[in-house]
Amino acid sequence: MSTEKAPEVYDAELVSTEKLDQKVSDNENEFLSASTNAEEQDEGRTPTEEEMKTLRHVSEKIPISCWLVAIVELAERFSYYGLSAPFQNYMQNSPKDSPPGILALNQSGATALSYFFQFWCYVTPVFGGWIADTYWGKYKTIFVFCVVYIIGIFILFITSLPAITSRTTAIGGYIASIIIIGLATGGVKSNVSPLIADQIPKTKPIIKVLKSGERVVQDPNITIQNVFMFFYLMINIGSMSVIATTELEAHVGFWAAYLLPFCFFFIALIALVLGRNQYVKVPVGDKIINKTFKCTWIAINNKFNLEAAKPSVNPEANYPWTDHFVEEVRRSVYACKVFIFYPIYWVVYGQMLNNFISQAGQMELHGLPNDILQAIDSLAIIIFIPIFERLVYPFIRKFTPFKAITKIFCGFMFGTGAMIYAAVLQHYIYKAGPCYDHPKACAPEYLTVPNHVHVAIQAPAYFLIAISEILASITGLEYAYTKAPVSMKSFIMSIFLLTNAVGSALGIAVSSTFEDPKLVWAYTGLAVSCFIAGCLFWICFKHYNYKEDELNALEYEDEDNLAIVPMTSLSHSVKSFA
Template structure:
């Protein structure tokens, strides 16, 4: 037990007593000669008792004992089914989009809207852009009005409506080209809004099902003493979350086959039916989910703190109640530190648009490239499934073998992983550029695939489709290092009451990447594809190197930033209140 007592005197006696015991209980009293004012008294129920088995690790144990993840409860898996269903629908729908938009009913492969390759690529990027701008709206509504669960439920209803419109307007027997175009635009707008409402909240809701704990020593059932590391728990949550995304994205196998053999209506009907699983899971599990309360104008407070810091040469201490008790700021010192940390994280996201522009090639230009190769009976958009399969295979390998092996020699921290994500993205574009040059060197149409003569309109250049597989695998590795780690970083560095909004800012970088893709879409025509892929490879490599130069120092402060989560907000709030009582008295005495 420790006891701290501070006394000051003016015309009336004033004393402040602050007492902390081993259960972090605090009492603050202000006493005068006329009366006694009880500022705050915290009872036992105000605190969650620390685990009786909690053992803090020593420096030596941190270096020598094996680090493991904490327990992930069943309700996380239940929420993950919602994400699986949403991604099943999103990727199942978007895989046929390039053919649906670019080609006509008599082309090979078949389509409907006849917008040509360049137009289809631009709209494809617009769809990605829209889907990742709307999370700002979803994050704002969740953190200030509806809460995460209600926002996800609202997005689910909008999603179902959008898929239904797309399905109905793609039935060739009852639609026209103009009706199909109108239905397509309406559908992607609705689906984009719904995606934003779900994406900004679903990963955060999953992570919030696991209680926060400090790093500690535990003993396994086999008698081994290990370090239970909350950072590894968050890492595994987001790897498992990303695993669900990619299991869902295997829907491209089914929808591309349905597109090729039954029609686009069948390809869109399957995601519509599957999405109802998300509706059922949300309703059935409603009472099991941990749902944290909505913050009180928390986003407004965040911007106010940032503005105060900006006016004071980026000094966030100037926004702390403890530094300026006379200002009566309606937030705590801890919240200011959380905002400072979140701003730092947002700077890390600045390079991501270039990465997402590279990633977007998989959804459009890789599909177009495949259409000029020998498919051997496969749909040209089928190989998108290779990316998902690679992620499903390599995520467990990274978790069980690669990451523990690297940690034996050096901490494999977030900034390092993101850097390697950029490098793998660059490697994927190098492979695509080299492959494209071989396609242009192959007959019968060389650098004018399918367009050199009428008799070759349905004859691709003589390059096997399997040569695209390494590009998809390299993209998969880049996602494991850059995309998953970005999700972790956004969640871990966000204030407790602003996690959806900060997550939406990270997702917004995808929208900017799509905007870059729209800008370079005029290069998505033959014979310019080689230079398009080469330019993206160089850009991603340079962006990765600049990212490392700018942010590698953040690896050294990662642990200290994580400690902010365990600052006792109640204690600091009491200190701020006490300071506001004492300051006037001290000022009077000094005069």
């Protein structure tokens, strides 16, 4: 019996199959179209509360103007760290010592003057921030103080030339130069970090659909975090100048070590001139700082109640601000309270710039300058910042939000670890001969002979300080910027920097304890202080983590309020954004 089908049966089956394929194809197209439409609908919309918690948060693209500001900071930090790295030897030792110096102020005197320089460099930002936010704006303030900076370095260079200097001339020139350089540093430092963050358009979080189809939250807070990480990376690339200047100090002379930063600083001026039409320049506020102090004073007189300063609560007072401005002041107060415990941290950080250098001088250097090891801190930061940005922070955010207060607390703990390590290392230096707890001072024949401990063992202390900086210092910069009103970013940043000055004042107070054979206890005391300060910081401010998003939301309202500023004031900003 034949099983062949009639031709018309084959035709019917073929038509049926074609219809089925067409239907499947239509369904696929409908599905793809629906998916595309869904993606298009998702792209750019505001995420829900659930999406904010569950979707991955990513950064926006960093604009070219950020790079131009970063070059300014890199050049300034190259000069600052390059010229300050030889300071401890320059101040502490005489020309006959090993390593040689000029001013012969001994370790405690040099440490006190070093802390004065740090103190001055971090007091002057308050003046720089006030000038920028009240009169000149960030760009002009940075440019003017860069010129002042160059004058200060030139005085330092001239008074260190062996052919024309004496100890008296060198001391006079040194004091004059650090006062001028400190003033200039304040004008630049209080404004560069807010200026680089100003280059990022202030947008609300939105949904972004990646090429892979993954939906993520494009979060401006992550962008700001990455910008400050990048900013700090530039700082530490610049600070690698310590390698060059310490080698020049050791093999040529102090004058050569100061000539290099003087020449390099002109790069900052070139970057400012080239970028003058690229930078986003936020308009100067209308005596915004004066209004802030008046608003705060009203709150103090009303039992620290800022509600009393709101025009809606007291309309008869005719306050020259809005309710929103009062909320900005409240947010700024939150930030300033967080900075209270930072001075203890800065005392710990300051050890890297003075007593760690002296400690290295007590060990076997094997041909290295004792002040070159500061470069380990910068190198560690350059290595670890990309690791934290690309791996550590995203990994932690998969499980829990890694908010600012938590990061700062961890920074305090790593600072504690650095001091514990320094104390243990100092103990082993004292146990080693030939001079035990009085290195290089037990007999005339040992004045140039260090104790038998290899200087490389000091490296972990710098690594621990570097990680603490990533967690505490970078996050502090980020917190100061994001919690400040748009019109007073520089001033609030200067308040954060002022905590470093307070830390330097504390360092001056305890500098007399940094002498042999007390150094083990001095480092131990700093470790205990940093640990206690970190714990108190966590207890006092851990609840701020839960207010983070609410406080950051005011930033978007700040940008909306800028729209009411006369367009003539904003014309340059609009062009820059375009």
